[in-house]
Amino acid sequence: MKISSRLRTSAKRWGAAVGVTAVLAAGVVVAPSAAMASPGDSPTVNAMARLWIGDWATDGPEWQAFVKQLAEAKKMGITGISVDVWWGKVALSPTNYTWAYYDKEFKAISDAGLSIVPIMSTHECGGGPGDDGDCKTKIGMPDFVWDPVNYGGVVGTHPADNYYQSEYGNVSHAAIAPWGMASTRALGYVKAFMNAFEDHYTSGSTDYRGKVSEIAISSGPTGELREPSYDYQDGGVAGSPGLFPNRGVLQTYSPAARASFTQWVLAKYGSVAGAATAWGIPGLTLATITPPNDHDGFFTSGSYLKIQYGKDFTQWNNDSLVNHGREMLNTAIEAFDGGFQAVTLSEKIPGVHWQTMSASPITRAPEIAAGLISSNVDLSSAASGHGYDAILNMIHDADVHGDGTSPRTHHVILHYTELEKPNKLWDGGKLAYSAAADQVGWIADAAYAAGVEVKGENALNGGLYSDGDVDNDGWTHIRAAFDRDSVRRFYGITLLRLPDIANGGFSETLASNFIRDYK
Numbered sequence: 001m002k003i004s005s006r007l008r009t010s011a012k013r014w015g016a017a018v019g020v021t022a023v024l025a026a027g028v029v030v031a032p033s034a035a036m037a038s039p040g041d042s043p044t045v046n047a048m049a050r051l052w053i054g055d056w057a058t059d060g061p062e063w064q065a066f067v068k069q070l071a072e073a074k075k076m077g078i079t080g081i082s083v084d085v086w087w088g089k090v091a092l093s094p095t096n097y098t099w100a101y102y103d104k105e106f107k108a109i110s111d112a113g114l115s116i117v118p119i120m121s122t123h124e125c126g127g128g129p130g131d132d133g134d135c136k137t138k139i140g141m142p143d144f145v146w147d148p149v150n151y152g153g154v155v156g157t158h159p160a161d162n163y164y165q166s167e168y169g170n171v172s173h174a175a176i177a178p179w180g181m182a183s184t185r186a187l188g189y190v191k192a193f194m195n196a197f198e199d200h201y202t203s204g205s206t207d208y209r210g211k212v213s214e215i216a217i218s219s220g221p222t223g224e225l226r227e228p229s230y231d232y233q234d235g236g237v238a239g240s241p242g243l244f245p246n247r248g249v250l251q252t253y254s255p256a257a258r259a260s261f262t263q264w265v266l267a268k269y270g271s272v273a274g275a276a277t278a279w280g281i282p283g284l285t286l287a288t289i290t291p292p293n294d295h296d297g298f299f300t301s302g303s304y305l306k307i308q309y310g311k312d313f314t315q316w317n318n319d320s321l322v323n324h325g326r327e328m329l330n331t332a333i334e335a336f337d338g339g340f341q342a343v344t345l346s347e348k349i350p351g352v353h354w355q356t357m358s359a360s361p362i363t364r365a366p367e368i369a370a371g372l373i374s375s376n377v378d379l380s381s382a383a384s385g386h387g388y389d390a391i392l393n394m395i396h397d398a399d400v401h402g403d404g405t406s407p408r409t410h411h412v413i414l415h416y417t418e419l420e421k422p423n424k425l426w427d428g429g430k431l432a433y434s435a436a437a438d439q440v441g442w443i444a445d446a447a448y449a450a451g452v453e454v455k456g457e458n459a460l461n462g463g464l465y466s467d468g469d470v471d472n473d474g475w476t477h478i479r480a481a482f483d484r485d486s487v488r489r490f491y492g493i494t495l496l497r498l499p500d501i502a503n504g505g506f507s508e509t510l511a512s513n514f515i516r517d518y519k
Contacts, residue, residue, distance in 0.1 A: 044079045044492035045515050046117055051084055051125055051134035070112035072502035077515040080115030080213050082494055087122045087193055091142040094189050097196045103206055115213035122190055122218045123175040127232045149182050162186055165254040167295040170233045174221040178324035180256030187331050194335030202339025214344045219328040224350045227251040229369040245354035245432035247299045247362050248369025252291045252317055262289045264316045279309040299365045304375055311376040314368050321371035322390045333403040333410055344411045351418025353436035360433035385446030392450035416443050419456040419481045420463030420473045440481050448488040455492035456481055461500045465507045475510050482518055
């Protein structure tokens, strides 16, 4: 199989809706699907459990605090608890799993009268934003994900190629990358994980049918549909381009990613000569069709926005991510075809809010580096969802058509982080050019236009401890996401995390007031 075939296969599988997505891309507003919440419906207010409770097996103080927090959450009116189900913790092999931790955690949640929102966490814990604390001891991916691929015959085996590699050569195993033969194999492993989860939790004493209200599908680092452009593997690079509020580090330099880009370009232009003409690069060769070599210059010169090469590169990267998100959803749709076949599925995208003001000299670069958007559309226009239409159209298509082969049974929704943030030119003494609050509106408007139900999340827990104001994170901005319009708004929230709101303090009062007013 060619490395780029996954993109073509995915396109075929959801090509049935090409007419729908073409209309959406043209900026025509489509009425939301019938499954979308109606104005006045009570939003869900979930809380996210700790990443891992270390003393669970002995009913130690951390576990006792968790049980107490569940009871408090129920009193507050919390709807459900989202829980990372760590693939790297439960998978002893591709066919052998241990569920003891989650048997105990799910029972505690259910006994408290709360619904369960499992996150199929096919990413590592440790090394990403917000991973401190519970993941100081890293929870990695299963080792077999990185085993050599057996091609058979004369070729034999080949090292796994489903990793991210940055422009500086640093390798990330934070999640499955979109490219490579090993990525195709990994999707089979993911399906086996999901099948085993469904089998275990829909039978016997661990039958939670009717109590699992949503299943979240991790599709990238920290469980988000993105590339690890601002994670810590590139934190030591001079100038810290991958750290807030800088441009982000491109993660498209593995051999598989390079080959995918080359094949994408040849498919678009038909030949190297065709690409040379389009890009205005005389003497272009097959070997020089590569991701950007001058990494800083690609952004600081504006090439990522202004020239055809930049537009093509960012479109390929965005296409890769969107198709990866679709394939992860397809895998979940195919896997959850038994007791969980009617449970809502979701994916999440982050609010990469820095350098989003038009005045920024590298406007929208961090989102582009993460693969979330492409500069091949008008990023300032509502007609393109300010760049997010590609992801939203994919979610809509999965909601309407399922995996494209079997009858649709799952409602599919999107979660978006950073509801608690205001617009801020400066943040932490740094020139951030953050249009975070505007970005929340872009997503809400674009989701409505695409017929996608969207729910939110706070990006960091600090904003839960304050009302917030024009300069500070807090509940004022979360409320604005729900108040902004009768339909172009958010339809639920997940609060990060349970210990931050079920603690008897001011943050609990603020959360309780929100639940009182909105649920």
